[in-house]
Every structure is written in structure tokens, then in C-alpha cells.
Amino acid sequence: MGTILFFQESEWYLINLIKKLWYYGLNFLRKYMWAEDLMDKFMRIYRYQKFDYSFSTTESLLYAMGGDDFTSMLNMTIDEVMQKSGFTKKFIDDMVVPAMRFNYGQGVDVNGFVGAISYAWTDSGLWAVAGGNKLVCSGLLHAAKAQLIQGTVTSVQEKVHSTKPGNTVKLYEISYVTDKGPGLDLYDIVVIATPLNKNLGNIEFVGFDPPIEALYGPYQQMVVTFVHGRINTSYFGCSKPCHFPLSDVLTTYNPKLFIHSISAVSPANPVPESDTSKASGLRVWKIFSPEVLTDEQLHQLFESYDAVKVRNWLAYPRYSPPEKIPPIELHRSIYYVDGIEWAASAIEMCVIAAKNVALLSHHQWYGKNDHIDQQDLAERLKSEL
Ligand SMILES: Cc1cc2nc3c(=O)[nH]c(=O)nc-3n(C[C@H](O)[C@H](O)[C@H](O)COP(=O)(O)OP(=O)(O)OC[C@H]3O[C@@H](n4cnc5c(N)ncnc54)[C@H](O)[C@@H]3O)c2cc1C
Structure with a gap:
């Protein structure tokens, strides 16, 4: 490409079908079956979360969804995964490369998991929020009755506080800056819900050993x-x-x-297009x-x-399998949502990760270990309504 359009979709279903068969044989049928299998496994997470199950690592969460099929994809490129599943090189070059460039600005050397879920979803139709995605956040804040401090977090530091004589408790001190100036507060649990990188988040983790900054990737x-x-x-x-x-x-x-x-x-x-x-x-x-x-x-x-x-x-x-996925627990009671983006970056992935952190932190706080990292959930929950 650069000067030519080598595959143009038609508005007519039948013409599209003939063109796809002519150029790519049965690859599109293979894709349909491959994507169905992937999505069936992916959707299991919603059932696990409905029953309040949580996972302490992204790898165990993916394993519970799709077993070795899912976790092994983190160590392969999408090119390797699709070739292994029988797709032709022409199909990968013409169909999968453009999807990866569009979705992630990268090629078919991204890890197999991010490649597979983003490619499998290419046919499923996209939704838009009238008024903008920001309405989802303001709606959730409202529904949760959360107390929001509108500001930028600058640092997190562990502090030991005395409660009664002889008793101490470990808390996290969060420093932040708002329009009104700097502030700080103490918390039992901290959830980081922004990507961490030296140019993203810009949160300093003071005095942690091992240093949390070591987890950042490009x-x-x-x-x-x-x-x-x-x-x-x-x-x-x-x-x-x-x-x-x-x-x-x-x-x-x-x-x-x-x-x-x-x-x-x-x-x-959509507004009807005017003649002008x-x-x-x-x-x-x-x-x-x-x-x-x-x-x-x-x-x-x-x-x-x-x-x-x-x-x-x-x-x-910037994906480069074998992928090193950051931990969900950065330290005792400090949780990281966006580490899941190293498996696959997408809004849906971050929503799953956020719910997982909410469940995990709750279960760890109350010692409900029977709802963390459980095996064979797909089988066990089959009989549950
Ligand atoms: C150009 C582009 C296109 C994309 N297209 C798609 C797509 O089509 N479909 C899809 O599913 N995903 C898409 N994504 C990915 C998707 O946007 C992310 O996966 C998702 O936004 C992650 O959600 P999040 O809430 O975890 O983090 P973010 O959306 O990054 O939100 C983090 C928030 O934290 C705030 N923040 C950062 N640092 C601090 C701090 N120190 N103190 C306080 N607040 C802070 C930020 O201002 C931001 O509001 C796209 C991303 C980009 C950049």
C-alpha cells in the first residue's frame, strides 16, 4: 500500500463474501471459528467476577479464563500464534498487520494475547457513548457515592502510626496537589489506576524496597x-x-x-447528511x-x-514477547490496575482488572482466601445458577 487499495470492502454482503473467498480462501471462516473459541473462554471472567472470585496476578486471571492457551500467547507473537492456528502468511500480512497498526501502532510482533483479542473483536461492532466516554466516569463516581479529591497524586509513602500506647498501624501517606495547593491524607489501601511509566502517572513511591519504579516498561x-x-x-x-x-x-x-x-x-x-x-x-x-x-x-x-x-x-x-507483566500487588495493600495493559491494552481489560482489584483487596482485607486464585472455576461454576 502507499498508492493502491488492494482490498476494498463492498457494501454488498455477497460481493464481500466472494472477494474474501477469492483472495483468502477459507481464512475468514477459520477466523470466525478461532474468534468464537477465544471469546467463549474470555467471557468466563464475567461469571467468575459475578461470583466474587479474584486473582492475585494477571497470569492467574488469564489462566482461569483460557488455561495454557491464553498464558502461552504472552510468550509468542501474534504472527506465530496465527501461523500455528493455520492462517496463511498472505492473510496475516493483509488483514492482521493493518489491524495491529490501527489498534496499537505496532506490527504482528506484538504478543499473541493482545493481538488475538484485538483481532478477534474486529467484527463485533463498536459502541459509542453519546456525550463522550467521560460520562462513564462521572456516572460511576455518582453511583458509587465516592468522595473525589480532584488533584494530582505526587507521591506514596508507607508510614507507621501509633494508635494506642504500644500499638502501631501501617498506613500509606498520599501527597497530592489540587487547585487549592498541596495536601496529604492517610489510607489503608491504595489503588493505582493509571499506567506507570517515567512519563506517565509521575507518582513517586518513596522508600519502597524493591523499588516500584523498576516495574515500568516503555x-x-x-x-x-x-x-x-x-x-x-x-x-x-x-x-x-x-x-x-x-x-x-x-x-x-x-x-x-x-x-x-x-x-x-x-x-x-448520527445526523442525516445535508445535501450541501x-x-x-x-x-x-x-x-x-x-x-x-x-x-x-x-x-x-x-x-x-x-x-x-x-x-x-x-x-x-510497546509489546515485545515474551511479555513481563507487572504485578497486581505492588506492595502490601497497594494495587495496580493498569499492569494488565501489558497483556492487552483495552478499556474492557482495564475494567476487568479494576473489578478484580476491588474484589482482591476486599478478600485480602477480610481474609477470604477461598475467593482468591481458585482452580477449575469454569468446571465448578457450571452447576451454579
Ligand atoms: C489514542 C488511543 C486510542 C485508544 N483506542 C482504544 C479503543 O478503541 N478501544 C479500547 O478498548 N481501548 C482503546 N485505548 C486504550 C484505552 O484508552 C485504555 O486501555 C484505557 O483508557 C485505560 O483506562 P484506565 O482508566 O485504566 O486509564 P486511563 O484512561 O489512562 O486513565 C488514567 C487517569 O488517571 C489520571 N492520572 C494520571 N496520573 C495521575 C496522578 N498522578 N494523579 C491523579 N490522576 C492521575 C489521568 O489523567 C487519567 O484521567 C486507546 C488509547 C489511546 C491512547
């Missing part, structure tokens, strides 16, 4: 550029007049390419790229544009 930069403009279809191999509506273009590996993907953005509640907007061809486009796009590159992608917004992220772990 994150992958991803630049997101939103452009309101008219796309240059001929750059994408569709000469003018271009007779099909370009809405998502994914890319295969090509060192000369400066974008990972470009997609038209639609509002959560149809005629003008103006839309909002979202581009993923490894570096900030230059004016020259934007002019290659667009015939014209009138607004550009750029956001640079340290977005996801």
Missing part, C-alpha cells in the same frame, strides 16, 4: 490528528471521480508510509500516525482542510 507513541477537510482520494489509489465512499483506510507495513490509518469520524447519534455537506465532501477524519504530521503530509492526504487538532499520546505498552 510505552508506544501514537499521534492522533483530527482534520476537517476533503480527502484526496487519488492518494489512496482511487482516481477521480472516485466511485466509492472512503470511510476507513488501514495500512499494511511499508517503511515509506507516514500514517497507520485514516477513518471518517461519525457522531454517536455531501456536495462539499467535507468530513471530520481521524488519523493515527507514529509522528506528528507535517503540513506537506497533510496536503498529500487532503485536497483542502480548514481545521486540524493534534494529540500526542504515550498510548499503549
Whole structure:
């Protein structure tokens, strides 16, 4: 790719089916069965959590979901996993590489687990929250009746406090900064729910042995550029007049390419396109790229544009199997949610990890060890309603 679109989806189901069979034989059927098996195992976690079971490591959580099939994928690339499952190299290069570039800005050398779950979910349809994802957070805070201190945590330190004469208790002192200035509070349990890296989180763990900072791994930069403009279809191999509506273009590996993907953005509640907007061809486009796009590159992608917004992220772990997954328990009663992103970075994974930490911390606090790291849950819960 770079100048040609080598596989274009049609709006017609039958035409798509014939094209897929023609180019890729039975690979898509294989993918369907492979993804079904993966999802069946993945969905087990919701049943375990419904019955309040928790796990003290990400590896034991994955093992409870899918046994060795899941944990072994952390030590292989998605390329190796899919080749072992019988997919052809052409299918992997044409279909899986673009999905990995789109999802993680990386290639098929990412670990097999993140590759598999992100690729298996490519057909399942995406949901959007009208008003923005931030409403999920404010809704949850409201429902939990949580007391929120709106600020930035700067450090965590263990402190020994005397209660009665002769009695001591270990607590964590959290230092933070709010609009009103610095503050500190003492807590029994601390949950870190942001990725930790030297450029992310920026929380100092004071006086811990071994040092918690040693767990940090590198994150992958991803630049997101939103452009309101008219796309240059001929750059994408569709000469003018271009007779099909370009809405998502994914890319295969090509060192000369400066974008990972470009997609038209639609509002959560679609508004009917007016005749004027149809005629003008103006839309909002979202581009993923490894570096900030230059004016020259934007002019290659667009015939014209009138607004550009750029956001640079340290977005996801830079995967490199065999993967070393950070612990969930960073120290006694300090829990880390986002370590699961080293198995697979996705909102759903972090939600599962957050619920796991809530259950685990509760069970450890109350000594309910029969709900931690239990074996054969899939079998044991079969008979439960
Ligand atoms: C560009 C991009 C696209 C993505 N696309 C998808 C997608 O399509 N689907 C998907 O499932 N996932 C996607 N992800 C991944 C997804 O966003 C993450 O997995 C998810 O946001 C992790 O949720 P979290 O709440 O654990 O952490 P975050 O969403 O990172 O939230 C952490 C919060 O902690 C705050 N914080 C950080 N440091 C401190 C501090 N010291 N004190 C106080 N607060 C602090 C941050 O400001 C932030 O609000 C994408 C990520 C990026 C960057």
C-alpha cells in the first residue's frame, strides 16, 4: 500500500463474501471459528467476577479464563500464534498487520494475547457513548457515592502510626496537589489506576524496597490528528471521480508510509447528511500516525482542510514477547490496575482488572482466601445458577 487499495470492502454482503473467498480462501471462516473459541473462554471472567472470585496476578486471571492457551500467547507473537492456528502468511500480512497498526501502532510482533483479542473483536461492532466516554466516569463516581479529591497524586509513602500506647498501624501517606495547593491524607489501601511509566502517572513511591519504579516498561507513541477537510482520494489509489465512499483506510507495513490509518469520524447519534455537506465532501477524519504530521503530509492526504487538532499520546505498552507483566500487588495493600495493559491494552481489560482489584483487596482485607486464585472455576461454576 502507499498508492493502491488492494482490498476494498463492498457494501454488498455477497460481493464481500466472494472477494474474501477469492483472495483468502477459507481464512475468514477459520477466523470466525478461532474468534468464537477465544471469546467463549474470555467471557468466563464475567461469571467468575459475578461470583466474587479474584486473582492475585494477571497470569492467574488469564489462566482461569483460557488455561495454557491464553498464558502461552504472552510468550509468542501474534504472527506465530496465527501461523500455528493455520492462517496463511498472505492473510496475516493483509488483514492482521493493518489491524495491529490501527489498534496499537505496532506490527504482528506484538504478543499473541493482545493481538488475538484485538483481532478477534474486529467484527463485533463498536459502541459509542453519546456525550463522550467521560460520562462513564462521572456516572460511576455518582453511583458509587465516592468522595473525589480532584488533584494530582505526587507521591506514596508507607508510614507507621501509633494508635494506642504500644500499638502501631501501617498506613500509606498520599501527597497530592489540587487547585487549592498541596495536601496529604492517610489510607489503608491504595489503588493505582493509571499506567506507570517515567512519563506517565509521575507518582513517586518513596522508600519502597524493591523499588516500584523498576516495574515500568516503555510505552508506544501514537499521534492522533483530527482534520476537517476533503480527502484526496487519488492518494489512496482511487482516481477521480472516485466511485466509492472512503470511510476507513488501514495500512499494511511499508517503511515509506507516514500514517497507520485514516477513518471518517461519525457522531454517536448520527445526523442525516445535508445535501450541501455531501456536495462539499467535507468530513471530520481521524488519523493515527507514529509522528506528528507535517503540513506537506497533510496536503498529500487532503485536497483542502480548514481545521486540524493534534494529540500526542504515550498510548499503549510497546509489546515485545515474551511479555513481563507487572504485578497486581505492588506492595502490601497497594494495587495496580493498569499492569494488565501489558497483556492487552483495552478499556474492557482495564475494567476487568479494576473489578478484580476491588474484589482482591476486599478478600485480602477480610481474609477470604477461598475467593482468591481458585482452580477449575469454569468446571465448578457450571452447576451454579
Ligand atoms: C489514542 C488511543 C486510542 C485508544 N483506542 C482504544 C479503543 O478503541 N478501544 C479500547 O478498548 N481501548 C482503546 N485505548 C486504550 C484505552 O484508552 C485504555 O486501555 C484505557 O483508557 C485505560 O483506562 P484506565 O482508566 O485504566 O486509564 P486511563 O484512561 O489512562 O486513565 C488514567 C487517569 O488517571 C489520571 N492520572 C494520571 N496520573 C495521575 C496522578 N498522578 N494523579 C491523579 N490522576 C492521575 C489521568 O489523567 C487519567 O484521567 C486507546 C488509547 C489511546 C491512547
